[in-house]
Amino acid sequence: MIQELKNNYGHLFEDALLNEINQVGTFKEVSEGFKLMEIGNYVKAMPLLISGAIKILREDNNGDELLLYFLEKGDTCAMTLTCCVAQKKSNIRAIAETDSKLIMIPIKKMEEWSEKYKSWRHFVFESYHNRLNEMLETIDSIAFLKMDERLLKYLVKKVTISKNKTIHITHQDIAYELHTSRVVISRLLKKLETLGKIELNRNYILMKDI
Amino acid sequence: MIQELKNNYGHLFEDALLNEINQVGTFKEVSEGFKLMEIGNYVKAMPLLISGAIKILREDNNGDELLLYFLEKGDTCAMTLTCCVAQKKSNIRAIAETDSKLIMIPIKKMEEWSEKYKSWRHFVFESYHNRLNEMLETIDSIAFLKMDERLLKYLVKKVTISKNKTIHITHQDIAYELHTSRVVISRLLKKLETLGKIELNRNYILMKDI
DNA sequence: ATACCTATGTAACTTATGTTACTGTGTAGT
DNA sequence: ACTACACAGTAACATAAGTTACATAGGTAT
Numbered sequence: 304m305i306q307e308l309k310n311n312y313g314h315l316f317e318d319a320l321l322n323e324i325n326q327v328g329t330f331k332e333v334s335e336g337f338k339l340m341e342i343g344n345y346v347k348a349m350p351l352l353i354s355g356a357i358k359i360l361r362e363d364n365n366g367d368e369l370l371l372y373f374l375e376k377g378d379t380c381a382m383t384l385t386c387c388v389a390q391k392k393s394n395i396r397a398i399a400e401t402d403s404k405l406i407m408i409p410i411k412k413m414e415e416w417s418e419k420y421k422s423w424r425h426f427v428f429e430s431y432h433n434r435l436n437e438m439l440e441t442i443d444s445i446a447f448l449k450m451d452e453r454l455l456k457y458l459v460k461k462v463t464i465s466k467n468k469t470i471h472i473t474h475q476d477i478a479y480e481l482h483t484s485r486v487v488i489s490r491l492l493k494k495l496e497t498l499g500k501i502e503l504n505r506n507y508i509l510m511k512d513i
Numbered sequence: 514m515i516q517e518l519k520n521n522y523g524h525l526f527e528d529a530l531l532n533e534i535n536q537v538g539t540f541k542e543v544s545e546g547f548k549l550m551e552i553g554n555y556v557k558a559m560p561l562l563i564s565g566a567i568k569i570l571r572e573d574n575n576g577d578e579l580l581l582y583f584l585e586k587g588d589t590c591a592m593t594l595t596c597c598v599a600q601k602k603s604n605i606r607a608i609a610e611t612d613s614k615l616i617m618i619p620i621k622k623m624e625e626w627s628e629k630y631k632s633w634r635h636f637v638f639e640s641y642h643n644r645l646n647e648m649l650e651t652i653d654s655i656a657f658l659k660m661d662e663r664l665l666k667y668l669v670k671k672v673t674i675s676k677n678k679t680i681h682i683t684h685q686d687i688a689y690e691l692h693t694s695r696v697v698i699s700r701l702l703k704k705l706e707t708l709g710k711i712e713l714n715r716n717y718i719l720m721k722d723i
Numbered sequence: 724a725t726a727c728c729t730a731t732g733t734a735a736c737t738t739a740t741g742t743t744a745c746t747g748t749g750t751a752g753t
Numbered sequence: 754a755c756t757a758c759a760c761a762g763t764a765a766c767a768t769a770a771g772t773t774a775c776a777t778a779g780g781t782a783t
Binding site: 361363365367369371414417418421424427428431434435438439441442443445446447482 | 571573575577579581624627628631634637638641644645648649651652653655656657692
């Protein structure tokens with residue numbers, strides 16, 4: 304039994320289930336930037352996050368991309384399979400936002416455990432709920448906020464996730480995740496700096512008094 | 514046993530489950546424009562759609578709104594509860610797009626049946642999947658398409674749902690659902706008419722050669 | 724130091740979208 | 754017919770965002 308599994312999921316799952324997870328799950332440690340799956344890889348598994356954070360991006364076939372949400376400790380993402388199975392014009396990418404530890408569960412276990420363990424059923428439903436809410440939050444941002452507000456929200460989220468006021472990222476990478484252009488991001492960041500909300504540096508941004 | 518229930522869900526659910534649904538569910542007939550729920554009403558129930566179509570809208574507290582997706586025959590929407598429970602800045606509205614028949618299921622049955630019936634479990638998971646995919650589709654539209662493309666997609670969707678090339682709607686109402694202004698919609702519609710894709714009339718639009 | 728690459732700053736311009744304001748027209752009610 | 758109102762057409766303008774182009778600064782390899 305991996306102790307970390309018990310620490311993270313012990314309050315949710317009974318021992319029998321924890322043991323099953325331990326037996327059939329594949330433990331993985333990935334470092335920042337690692338691509339967890341892309342266009343159909345890893346489709347047959349569902350990740351349980353032990354520590355770290357995973358960012359989930361939408362990507363259409365023009366190469367345009369957009370940040371959907373982050374998975375954090377204790378999260379899972381049943382959607383990973385959904386989307387890759389549906390396979391339409393667009394795809395989902397999952398990239399480690401920070402160094403992360405996770406357990407990959409074969410999806411065939413999903414149904415089996417749903418029948419056997421009430422706690423697992425709850426967990427999966429709960430996960431869907433969370434994902435749906437994150438998606439709604441994303442839709443709200445894109446539909447109702449202007450780019451400067453989205454940018455600020457994005458930066459605050461980054462700080463929250465990494466628990467670090469220093470964000471190591473380039474303007475270009477922010478532009479990709481918010482699906483806009485580098486020039487626009489540079490412009491708006493400069494405005495935020497003028498307002499005293501951030502401090503700009505090469506390759507990193509320092510968040511102030513949020 | 515309501516025959517329509519059996520017709521629509523007989524291939525999915527075993528008789529025992531159909532009977533339970535028939536016993537605890539509330540059969541409802543609503544006509545176009547009926548508001549199925551708003552800000553916390555109907556939270557304790559989950560709709561099973563028998564016929565017709567329901568549109569699901571997101572609404573923030575400035576009164577801004579946005580069409581999320583449609584529910585059609587055979588669909589359900591476990592999300593309805595999710596969002597209303599979460600209760601953040603925004604809310605979800607559900608409005609009958611056409612005359613519809615549906616059965617409202619008390620949500621306490623959801624867990625009970627999930628334990629008892631594999632078919633129900635599948636149905637609920639499937640429903641979540643579908644909802645997530647619809648949401649992704651919506652995100653794609655808002656994030657990657659320009660307003661004229663979104664408008665055309667919207668009109669085509671309307672035609673598909675109602676199986677009718679005549680769309681009875683005002684420019685203002687389209688503007689609400691796509692979260693833009695009436696003038697913008699009028700402008701773009703006129704452009705589509707010039708291109709020969711539609712024909713504009715007072716209170717309705719005729720779709721041509723799609 | 725030199726060359727080279729990446730990241731950033733910024734101006735100047737284009738385009739899409741949002742806003743305001745006014746017009747005309749069909750429809751319903753009196 | 755007259756009035757009132759909802760709906761649609763359109764011009765003129767404002768703003769947000771996207772684009773192109775170029776300058777400069779920091780870092781790295783040689």
